[in-house]
Amino acid sequence: MTQDHRLETLRAALAALYRAEGRPEATRTAASLLAGVLAAEAQPPCALDALIRRTAATSPLPAARAVLAVQELVPWGTNPVADRTGSVADIIAVATLMSPEGPILSADFRLGLFYQRPDSYYPLHNHDADETYVILAGRADWTAGEDRLPRGPGDVIHHPSRMPHAFRTGPEGLLALWRWSGDINTHSYAILPDPDA
Numbered sequence: 001m002t003q004d005h006r007l008e009t010l011r012a013a014l015a016a017l018y019r020a021e022g023r024p025e026a027t028r029t030a031a032s033l034l035a036g037v038l039a040a041e042a043q044p045p046c047a048l049d050a051l052i053r054r055t056a057a058t059s060p061l062p063a064a065r066a067v068l069a070v071q072e073l074v075p076w077g078t079n080p081v082a083d084r085t086g087s088v089a090d091i092i093a094v095a096t097l098m099s100p101e102g103p104i105l106s107a108d109f110r111l112g113l114f115y116q117r118p119d120s121y122y123p124l125h126n127h128d129a130d131e132t133y134v135i136l137a138g139r140a141d142w143t144a145g146e147d148r149l150p151r152g153p154g155d156v157i158h159h160p161s162r163m164p165h166a167f168r169t170g171p172e173g174l175l176a177l178w179r180w181s182g183d184i185n186t187h188s189y190a191i192l193p194d195p196d197a
């Protein structure tokens, strides 16, 4: 297994975001990230690679720069709910970095990176897990329960268990960090009826 300082930089940048979030589960996640290892393994090509790079390059955040620096090693295409996303699968890419199945092992958390194509809509969906997104690059109009707000780099959005959420991107696309905590089962993930879809 090859160590790669760029992956260490990425783990440190993501841990810094979680320390800043302040929730107890975020602080625990930061510690798990710093204690974990991401192996430098070549990944299959991601269909959205050029778009991900373009969006990441617009951000001043260290975590976005860290993703860009290590993009060819990010395991895009490892969405834990890929079998349940239906037509949404064509507009998103998900990379899992920590979960009960790895690559960083954790019994309590799932987390990773999320990308959504420019000018697309990820309709209302929900799940049992509590979830926190941190926007790394790009923008989206973000629905979280009754809230509808434009979100951009550095914004932190928390979805309590079962809260419906939806994202509409503009020309910039969207790169974000996501984390599940609490009940992290994947079978409860569901796309919901959405009048805006």
Ligand SMILES: [Fe+2]
Residues within 6 Å of the ligand: 125, 126, 127, 131, 159, 165
């Ligand atoms: Fe979610």
